[in-house]
Amino acid sequence: xxxxxPNSKIYYxxxxxxxxxxxxxxxxxxxxxxxxxxxxxxxxxxDLHGIxxxxxxxxxxxxxxxxxxxxxxAVHSISYVPELSPADSDQVxxxxxxxxxxxxxxxxxxxxxxxxxxxxxxxxxxxxxxxxRAMHEAAQEGYTGYAGVExxxxxxxxxxxxxxxxxxxxDPANGLRPRRQAFGYDVEYSVDSMPFxxxxxxxxxxxxxxxxxxxxxxxxxQFELDFHYTNMLExxxxxxxxxxxxxxxxxKHGMFVTFxxxxxxxxxRSGAHINMSMxxxxxxxxxxxxxxxxxxxxxxxxxxxxxxxxxxxxxAITCPTVxxxxxxxxxxxxxxxxxVTWAPTxxxxxxxxxxxxFRLPQSRHCIENRACDMTMNVYLAMAMHLTCAVxxxxxxxxxxxxxxxxLYSKTEAELSDLGIRRxxxxxxxxxxxxxxDDMAKHVMGPVMRKSYLEYKNDEWERYHQSVxxxxxxxxxxxx
Numbered sequence: 172x173x174x175x176x177p178n179s180k181i182y183y184x185x186x187x188x189x190x191x192x193x194x195x196x197x198x199x200x201x202x203x204x205x206x207x208x209x210x211x212x213x214x215x216x217x218d219l220h221g222i223x224x225x226x227x228x229x230x231x232x233x234x235x236x237x238x239x240x241x242x243x244x245a246v247h248s249i250s251y252v253p254e255l256s257p258a259d260s261d262q263v264x265x266x267x268x269x270x271x272x273x274x275x276x277x278x279x280x281x282x283x284x285x286x287x288x289x290x291x292x293x294x295x296x297x298x299x300x301x302x303x304r305a306m307h308e309a310a311q312e313g314y315t316g317y318a319g320v321e322x323x324x325x326x327x328x329x330x331x332x333x334x335x336x337x338x339x340x341x342d343p344a345n346g347l348r349p350r351r352q353a354f355g356y357d358v359e360y361s362v363d364s365m366p367f368x369x370x371x372x373x374x375x376x377x378x379x380x381x382x383x384x385x386x387x388x389x390x391x392x393q394f395e396l397d398f399h400y401t402n403m404l405e406x407x408x409x410x411x412x413x414x415x416x417x418x419x420x421x422x423k424h425g426m427f428v429t430f431x432x433x434x435x436x437x438x439x440r441s442g443a444h445i446n447m448s449m450x451x452x453x454x455x456x457x458x459x460x461x462x463x464x465x466x467x468x469x470x471x472x473x474x475x476x477x478x479x480x481x482x483x484x485x486x487a488i489t490c491p492t493v494x495x496x497x498x499x500x501x502x503x504x505x506x507x508x509x510x511v512t513w514a515p516t517x518x519x520x521x522x523x524x525x526x527x528x529f530r531l532p533q534s535r536h537c538i539e540n541r542a543c544d545m546t547m548n549v550y551l552a553m554a555m556h557l558t559c560a561v562x563x564x565x566x567x568x569x570x571x572x573x574x575x576x577x578l579y580s581k582t583e584a585e586l587s588d589l590g591i592r593r594x595x596x597x598x599x600x601x602x603x604x605x606x607x608d609d610m611a612k613h614v615m616g617p618v619m620r621k622s623y624l625e626y627k628n629d630e631w632e633r634y635h636q637s638v639x640x641x642x643x644x645x646x647x648x649x650x
Contacts, residue, residue, distance in 0.1 A: 183293070185291055185292060186288040186292065189239070189288065193238065193265065194237075197233075200271060201230075204273070205230065207278055209273060209280065210229065211229060211280045212227070212230060212281050213225035213226075213280065214226075214242070214264045214266045214283050215285055215411075216246070216286070217284070217299045218246070218249075219250050219548065219619070219622060220491075221551070224244070228241055228242065237265075243262065243263055244261055247262075247296075251625065253625070254296075261289075262287045262297075264286070265285060266285045267283065267284055267285060268283070275374040275416070276416070284408045286299055286300050295619060296622055298550035299550050302404055302550040305554035306404060308558065308561075309558070312565060314449050314450070314452065314564070316447060316448075317402055317447065318406045319398070319400035319401075320445055320446070321395055321442070322413060322443045322545055323388055323440075323441040323442050323544075325429050325434060325438070325441060326338040326339060326428055327426060338367075338392050338421075339364050353391075354390065354392070355388060355389045356386070364394070367421065368385055370423070370424075371416070371417065372385060374420065375398060375413075375416075380399060383397040383399070384397050385397075389439035389507065390439040391438075391507070393439060400537075403556075407549045407553050414430065430545035430546055431546070433495075436505045439506075439513075440512065441544060442541065443543045443545045443547065445556060446540075447537055447538050447557070447560065448538075449470070449474065449560060458536050467536065473566075474560035474561075476567075477560050477562045478529060479519070480563070480568060481555070481610050482528060482592070483600070483601060484601075484604050484608035486594060486601050488611075489543035489552045490542055490547070490601065491546055491547055493630065493631065496601075498514050499514055499542060500512060501526070501578070501579035513525050516593065517591050517594060519578070519591050520538075521574045521576075522575055524573075524575055524576075527574055527578060540556065551614070562610070598634075599631050
């Protein structure tokens, strides 16, 4: 069990403790918002899918909101959490006054990420609270987790017939389309995209996230952002806010953004790789994955071992849709840019090996999980990564030898002989792994895990009740 650490921040706080934590901060935050011209505040809690939900309030109710006297929510009526009934109490939000985001596209509004409470205790289906608990337990063991995320997305618009098409694509499918990855890194397409990208870049820079670059990715109209890492809670809030930012900026340009991992067969998968590092609480600023002479530490290998031990369950959270698994394949015949996907396919690790789930990059000392996409609940994903990594370090779990070779070129028999497991091939495989994983039960709590499994099982069953175009084309005239 985690050791008691009186110096760590306590996240098992009651509703009243959370309110009292807010009380001394309220005047300064209120002044900050009023000085910025904010008139409307959204205390945003996170649902089972990682999507923010809210009820806007005027600034005149700001103090009441911060004291837990703002809007209440019947979360169990909309988020597939059937353990509560219409006769049960509603949930209450308590804003986190360290997570205040003034909306750059409309500075009359602010979003404050919040925690859910139910009958004076942390609500057991609050993903943000689950991450806070994981951070608290890691701190009791003496560790702090940090992360960066590499979000990828596709920008689209509606054509004259009301059909969704790529926003930046002057090579229509029925025209003379280049066969080999015209869009990736391309200067012309980057220039053409700059009216949208400039607005996005200016907003992210204004937020102080230290944007490093924007990448025109492999699929037409697909982009990736790289900005600086921070602690896991702040990074999760940033990703939740970024998803809102991107959609709002796109709307102003008559477009929309999709985070669907694989919209068509020809598209490159949109991922959201999590890059995690860790520090000792007693030695802040020192990355424990790097030795003094710049090598990879034993702790980094043990952390990988912990992550690999629970990789299937982690993937049920980081790749949570039916569509997610269309991208976790080695090759695609109709692929724009060749056939090789560069997607992770196997549960192993390697030094700069992009075909492995866990990559130890050549440019930084962090563990990159490449089996993640933008549909994930990032709060639950971070909680699982941190808890599994701490377990790996504390128990010195050996991940085995790195696989520094092309996994795509190995047969199933060769991989089996090497003891290398395949990533889940379907959402069903992933959720069955999550169902049997005790670490996931600990991190999520039994009620939230049960709700998550029930929702995802329903998603899988509904998928299998549909008849796809592929099935019609494959079977209708064959049999």
